[in-house]
Amino acid sequence: MHPALQGLLTIVIGVGACLAYFWASNQILDKVLFPAKGPNAGRNINRASMIRPWLFLFPALFALTLYLAYPVLETLRLSLTDRRMGGAWAGFDNYSQMFSEAKFWEAMRNNMLWLVVVPALSTAFGLIVAQLTDRLRWGNVAKSLIFMPMAISFVGASVIWKLVYDARPPGTEQIGVLNAIYVFFTGGEPQQWLTIPLWNNFFLMVVLIWIQTGFAMVILSAALRGIPEETVEAAIVDGAGPFQIFFKIKVPQIYPTIMVVWTTITLVVLKIFDIVFAMTNGQWGTQVLANYMFDKLFRANDWGVGSASAIIIMVLVTPILVWNVVQARREMR
Numbered sequence: 001m002h003p004a005l006q007g008l009l010t011i012v013i014g015v016g017a018c019l020a021y022f023w024a025s026n027q028i029l030d031k032v033l034f035p036a037k038g039p040n041a042g043r044n045i046n047r048a049s050m051i052r053p054w055l056f057l058f059p060a061l062f063a064l065t066l067y068l069a070y071p072v073l074e075t076l077r078l079s080l081t082d083r084r085m086g087g088a089w090a091g092f093d094n095y096s097q098m099f100s101e102a103k104f105w106e107a108m109r110n111n112m113l114w115l116v117v118v119p120a121l122s123t124a125f126g127l128i129v130a131q132l133t134d135r136l137r138w139g140n141v142a143k144s145l146i147f148m149p150m151a152i153s154f155v156g157a158s159v160i161w162k163l164v165y166d167a168r169p170p171g172t173e174q175i176g177v178l179n180a181i182y183v184f185f186t187g188g189e190p191q192q193w194l195t196i197p198l199w200n201n202f203f204l205m206v207v208l209i210w211i212q213t214g215f216a217m218v219i220l221s222a223a224l225r226g227i228p229e230e231t232v233e234a235a236i237v238d239g240a241g242p243f244q245i246f247f248k249i250k251v252p253q254i255y256p257t258i259m260v261v262w263t264t265i266t267l268v269v270l271k272i273f274d275i276v277f278a279m280t281n282g283q284w285g286t287q288v289l290a291n292y293m294f295d296k297l298f299r300a301n302d303w304g305v306g307s308a309s310a311i312i313i314m315v316l317v318t319p320i321l322v323w324n325v326v327q328a329r330r331e332m333r
Contacts, residue, residue, distance in 0.1 A: 026052070123258060162194075215264075
């Protein structure tokens with residue numbers, strides 16, 4: 001069958017199944033379980049009204065359980081078993097092995113470094129750009145250009161920046177922008193930037209900062225425009241300068257939004273994988289937790305330690321995720 005027809009057939013069957021579910025469940029509820037007739041008609045109507053919303057929610061709750069809760073529980077189970085022993089119970093042996101590996105602690109250190117640098121710089125750059133472009137006539141054009149990297153996948157952005165860091169043999173023309181500038185101004189030999197310990201982590205972080213600055217700018221720009229003009233005008237009348245207005249009037253008023261942006265980028269950083277995988281594959285001291293998990297699961301074929309590292313990532317992400325949702329809900333009130 002032609003793929004287009006298969007897609008159309010799938011849509012028809014899916015929509016038809018949903019309609020059939022809602023019709024049949026309502027019929028059972030109203031006609032069989034709680035019929036609106038007889039001496040208990042009033043009580044049955046009330047009970048049916050209480051249950052009906054859950055009937056509509058059930059497919060979504062079932063899908064969430066199947067696609068979210070089940071993988072988490074299965075990952076937790078795998079982290080407590082040993083594949084070499086046929087999936088036998090291993091307790092916390094996988095966690096002990098993981099904590100004893102130098103590569104895991106390298107990934108933890110790098111993730112912490114990413115957490116310190118990337119959310120702070122992305123949010124700061126986004127806030128600065130949002131403030132500056134709001135007063136420019138061509139501000140919308142500048143915003144579009146800065147937001148454009150958000151449309152590029154992490155792997156695509158990694159390829160672009162890998163070309164920026166590219167190094168050709170000495171004496172040949174450098175196509176990497178960074179080496180072209182370095183050789184032109186210093187006269188030295190081109191550098192393999194992605195192999196320089198510690199600094200290569202910062203070169204990788206630049207890619208994510210480049211992408212996330214556009215996201216931060218859009219959110220913070222909307223928050224800045226929501227500040228009442230009266231407060232700014234009152235500050236100007238009182239003699240406040242541009243920096244005082246920005247840091248003492250605007251920033252405090254959008255502080256909750258800044259924190260939401262910062263925590264959202266923090267969640268992205270904790271799950272960072274694509275950029276490291278595409279640019280260094282965790283070599284030369286650039287390992288991160290998600291890449292470590294990938295190595296264990298699909299290269300070492302060790303589901304125990306791989307699942308244990310996945311649980312560690314989930315434990316690190318969950319508090320920030322909960323806090324972020326709480327703050328976002330407060331913002332929407």
